[in-house]
Amino acid sequence: MNKTKVVVARTPEALARTFGLSGSAPHEWQVQHALLKRLRQVVRNGSLTHAQVARRGGSSRSWWRATPSG
Numbered sequence: 001m002n003k004t005k006v007v008v009a010r011t012p013e014a015l016a017r018t019f020g021l022s023g024s025a026p027h028e029w030q031v032q033h034a035l036l037k038r039l040r041q042v043v044r045n046g047s048l049t050h051a052q053v054a055r056r057g058g059s060s061r062s063w064w065r066a067t068p069s070g
Contacts, residue, residue: 011026012025012026012027012029012030013026036067039053039057050064050065
């Protein structure tokens, strides 16, 4: 039986290397994270609704609601 090899990646860059992704992937993840974090703040403080954020971003409200809130 094959054993699964455990790999610990402590940084976005190490995770990208582990999966054989391009060097730009970690930077894209960090930008996406910052943007989603800011959009969650906008919705939380009542400036926009989920539907408004989705419409302006060109996505669906259901996609936005399914996005993890971390």
